[in-house]
Amino acid sequence: MDHETLSRLKIAAKNIRLGAIEAVYSAASGHPGGSLSIADVLAYLYMKEMNIDPADPKKADRDRLVLSKGHTTPGLYAALAERGYFSKDKLKTFRQVDSILQGHPDMKGTPGVDMTTGSLGLGFSSACGMALGEKLAGRPSRVYAIIGDGELEEGQIWEAAMFARHYKLDNLVAVIDNNGLQIDGKITEVIDPTPIPEKFTAFGWNVITIDGHDFEAIGNAFTAARACKNQPTAIICHTSKGKGVSFMENNVKWHGSAPNKEQYEQAISELTATR
Numbered sequence: 523m524d525h526e527t528l529s530r531l532k533i534a535a536k537n538i539r540l541g542a543i544e545a546v547y548s549a550a551s552g553h554p555g556g557s558l559s560i561a562d563v564l565a566y567l568y569m570k571e572m573n574i575d576p577a578d579p580k581k582a583d584r585d586r587l588v589l590s591k592g593h594t595t596p597g598l599y600a601a602l603a604e605r606g607y608f609s610k611d612k613l614k615t616f617r618q619v620d621s622i623l624q625g626h627p628d629m630k631g632t633p634g635v636d637m638t639t640g641s642l643g644l645g646f647s648s649a650c651g652m653a654l655g656e657k658l659a660g661r662p663s664r665v666y667a668i669i670g671d672g673e674l675e676e677g678q679i680w681e682a683a684m685f686a687r688h689y690k691l692d693n694l695v696a697v698i699d700n701n702g703l704q705i706d707g708k709i710t711e712v713i714d715p716t717p718i719p720e721k722f723t724a725f726g727w728n729v730i731t732i733d734g735h736d737f738e739a740i741g742n743a744f745t746a747a748r749a750c751k752n753q754p755t756a757i758i759c760h761t762s763k764g765k766g767v768s769f770m771e772n773n774v775k776w777h778g779s780a781p782n783k784e785q786y787e788q789a790i791s792e793l794t795a796t797r
Contacts, residue, residue: 523737523738523741527570528737528738530569531562531565531566531569531570531737532565532737532796532797534565534568534569534601534604535561535562535564535565536766536793536794536796537600537604538561538564538565538597538600538601538604539557539558539561539600539765539766539767539793539796540600540790540793540794541596541599541600541603541604541610541613542554542557542558542561542596542597542599542600543558543596543767543781543786543789543790543793544600544613544614544790545596545599545600545613545614545616545623546596546616546780546781547780547781547786548613548614548615548616549616549617549618549780550780551617551625551778551780552595552596552616552617552625552778552780553593553594553595553596553777553778554596554764554767554770554776554779554780554781555701555703555763555764555770555773555774555776555777555778556591556593556594556597556670556699556701556763556777557594557595557596557597557598557600558597558763558764558765558766558767558770559699559701559734559761559762559763559764559765560594560597560668560697560699560734560759560761561597561600561601561765561766562734562735562736562737562740562761562765563668563697563699563734563740563759564597564598564600564601564668565601565604566737566740566741566744567587567601567666567744568587568601568602568604568605569604569605570741571585571666571744572584572585572587572664572666573585573662573663573664574605574634576605576606576607576633576634579607579633579634582661583661583662583663584663585663585664585665585666586636586637586649586652586663586664586665586666587636587665587666587667587668588636588637588639588645588646588648588649588652588665588666588667588668589627589635589637589639589645589668590639590642590643590644590645590646590648590649590667590668590669590670590673591639591642591645591668591669591670591673591699592626592627592638592639592640592641592642592645593625593626593640593778594668594670595616595623595624595625595626595627596613596616598627598635599612599613599616599623599632600613602632602633602634602635605634607633607634608622608633608634626638626639626640627639627640636652637649637652642670642672642673642676643673643676643677643678643679643682644678645667645669646667646669646673646678646679646682646696647678647681647682647685649665649666649667649682649694649696650667650682650685650686650689650691650694652665653665653686653691653693653694653754654689654691656693657689657691657693662693663693664693664694664695664748665691665693665694665695666695666697667694667695667696667697668697668699669696669697669698669699670698670699670704671698671699671700671701671702671704671709671715671718672703672704672705672709672712672715674698674709674715674718674721675709675712675713675715680721680725683696683722683725683727683754684725686727686754687725687726687727687753687754690752690753690754691754692750692751692752692753692754692755694754694755695744695747695754695755695756695757696722696727696754696755696756696757697757697759698718698756698757698758698759699734699759699761700718700734700758700759700760700761701761701762701763701772702763702772703763703772703774703777704774704777705774705777705778707774708774718758719731719756719758722756722758726753727753727754727755727756728746728747728750728753728754728755728756729755729756729758730743730746730747730755730756730757730758731757731758731760732757732758732759732760733759733760734759734760734761735761735762735765740759743757744757763776763777764776766792766793766796767788767789767792767793768788768792769785769788769789770789
């Protein structure tokens with residue numbers, strides 16, 4: 523990856539993290555931890571990988587992104603704002619009555635949102651249906667589903683995984699945000715879904731495991747996913763919950779808590795200083 527592209531992606535990821543914190547603080551509610559852990563992947567997808575056009579959000583041959591872990595909308599909305607789907611000022615209206623930016627994604631109300639999600643597991647199934655539909659229509663569109671590692675405890679995830687392999691959905695990529703924490707604690711202590719790579723392999727998927735904060739690794743993974751034929755791809759991203767904010771990192775408290783004024787100011791200061 524050339525220096526200019528890497529620099530652009532790092533700036534985008536920083537802005538996505540800043541936007542996510544701004545949204546959660548403005549609403550005094552939301553899910554910052556998992557939004558920050560996927561910021562680098564979102565930056566790569568929206569700024570480099572996906573065939574999308576903010577001026578034409580519903581174009582037929584666009585790539586689709588489904589945020590299956592739908593509670594992490596602060597990250598998604600910040601990415602959409604960074605890409606130009608709406609003004610960044612809108613992030614301050616997060617979760618307000620009549621705002622286009624509600625707590626979970628709304629495909630009817632928010633430009634750039636491809637699927638309404640919230641109940642864990644359902645988004646991944648929707649992504650599988652989208653991928654099959656695009657194949658049947660003969661379009662080149664690709665579908666990306668971002669899934670939480672705690673979400674892997676849902677049985678529906680594995681039904682969808684079987685479906686995707688059966689129909690050879692090589693236009694589908696499941697991105698697993700493997701930060702190790704869910705609302706009730708460590709995933710290994712709630713209902714342990716590990717070993718994650720081995721399970722997707724057993725279900726017939728092409729599996730790639732990476733550092734989800736390393737843009738070189740992220741880029742190589744998505745390139746390899748495009749090259750894989752007759753199999754869906756799962757990219758297992760090892761990430762840190764709350765990445766970029768010292769007091770949030772790997773702290774389960776920040777799964778679904780909003781910072782107070784002092785914490786907000788510290789978070790903005792730390793993220794602004796990020797290179």
